[in-house]
Amino acid sequence: xxxxxxxxxxxxxxxxxxxxxxxxxxxxxxxxxxxxxxxxxxxxxxxxxxxxxxxxxxxxxxxxxxxxxxxxxxxxxxxxxxxxxxxxxxxxxxxxxxxxxxxxxxxxxxxxxxxxxxxxxxxxxxxxxxxxxxxxxxxxxxxxxxxxxxxxxxxxxxxxxxxxxxxxxxxxxxxxxxxxxxxxxxxxxxxxxxxxxxxx
Numbered sequence: 692x693x694x695x696x697x698x699x700x701x702x703x704x705x706x707x708x709x710x711x712x713x714x715x716x717x718x719x720x721x722x723x724x725x726x727x728x729x730x731x732x733x734x735x736x737x738x739x740x741x742x743x744x745x746x747x748x749x750x751x752x753x754x755x756x757x758x759x760x761x762x763x764x765x766x767x768x769x770x771x772x773x774x775x776x777x778x779x780x781x782x783x784x785x786x787x788x789x790x791x792x793x794x795x796x797x798x799x800x801x802x803x804x805x806x807x808x809x810x811x812x813x814x815x816x817x818x819x820x821x822x823x824x825x826x827x828x829x830x831x832x833x834x835x836x837x838x839x840x841x842x843x844x845x846x847x848x849x850x851x852x853x854x855x856x857x858x859x860x861x862x863x864x865x866x867x868x869x870x871x872x873x874x875x876x877x878x879x880x881x882x883x884x885x886x887x888x889x890x891x
Contacts, residue, residue, distance in 0.1 A: 747829040749774045752790065752822055755831045764818055767811070768795050772853070776826040788827040789857035789868075792819045793875065796851050806846045813841050816870040816884040819854035824866050824888060827858040833891040834866070842883045851875035864890055 752774045757765070773791040792815070794800075800811040817836055825831050856870045870884040 747776065752825050755825050756822060759831065760818065764814065767815065767818075769793065769815065769818060770795075771822060774822070774826050776829050787857040787859060789823040789855065790819060790826050792822060792854045792856070794852040794854070796849060801848075805848045807848065807852060809841070809843060812852065812872055812882055813839065813884070815852065815854055816841065816856070816872060816882070817886065819856035819870055820868045820886050820888065823856035823858050823868055824861070824890075827861045827866065834888045835891060837865075837887040837889050839884060839886040844880050844882055847874045847881045852881060866890055
């Protein structure tokens with residue numbers, strides 16, 4: 692259930708929540724269901740947006756990772772290592788919301804020579820950026836990738852890969868971000884990715 696990713700494929704439905712569960716209803720049915728439960732409706736309405744951000748944390752981000760992506764993305768077995776959605780007390784001017792995810796090494800992701808394929812790394816970066824947007828919004832919003840530019844810096848073999856994804860600018864309808872992919876074994880850069888998302 693949830694939005695399949697392509698990573699995401701938006702549809703002509705509205706999101707409506709009842710009994711603390713996220714469900715997708717056709718627009719008319721959503722209006723009736725929400726009216727019965729005194730829950731507001733609208734594109735991108737979620738439990739977190741209805742209840743405020745007090746309950747948001749890494750558990751919610753992990754729920755999104757486990758529920759909204761396409762099955763083949765789930766097969767990557769990604770994990771969320773860290774999520775940053777609250778500015779530090781020091782008020783650092785360069786702070787940006789984001790997340791750190793891990794792509795576990797698998798021979799199934801490798802091309803000839805045991806090198807983790809670029810396709811897997813780009814999908815990983817795109818997924819990490821979605822989770823960074825979840826952190827920036829402190830809630831899940833449907834979104835779709837508008838642009839992704841990847842600069843590969845070196846090959847990675849026999850190692851997990853980490854993605855440090857940051858939201859550089861978040862607007863009402865667009866989000867811009869960057870992802871640094873690092874080899875988990877040596878913490879050296881593997882690729883730099885810049886991306887833009889349309890917030891639906």
